[in-house]
Amino acid sequence: MNNTDVPIWEKYSLTLEEASKYFRIGEKKLRRLVEENPNADWYIMNGNRIQIKRKPFEKFFDTLTVI
Template sequence: MNNTDVPIWERYTLTIEEASKYFRIGEKKLRRLAEENRDSNWVIMNGNRVQIKRKLFEKIIDTMDVI
């Protein structure tokens, strides 16, 4: 790990691939959730790349029983 690399648990936003590993949710399901909730505050579009705000998504996950 380089000195410039930020650990995944300290990042503000995560890519779909990183979020999939972090939250242990499949990439297809995360992409579908992001697509269905584009106007929500936990999804950021960086060009055509989806970014997930980690802390806000954690709060959403905490309220769910089933994904």
């Protein structure tokens, strides 16, 4: 880790790969959640890349009982 790297738990948004590791959910499942929730406030599109907003997704994740 370089001195300029931000730890994953301090990042505002995560790539699908980072979010998959952080939340222990598969990347395909995360993509499916984005597709099923097109108006959700817990992700943003950076071009064609999905960025998961960590704190809003944590709140969303807390409301789920099954994924």
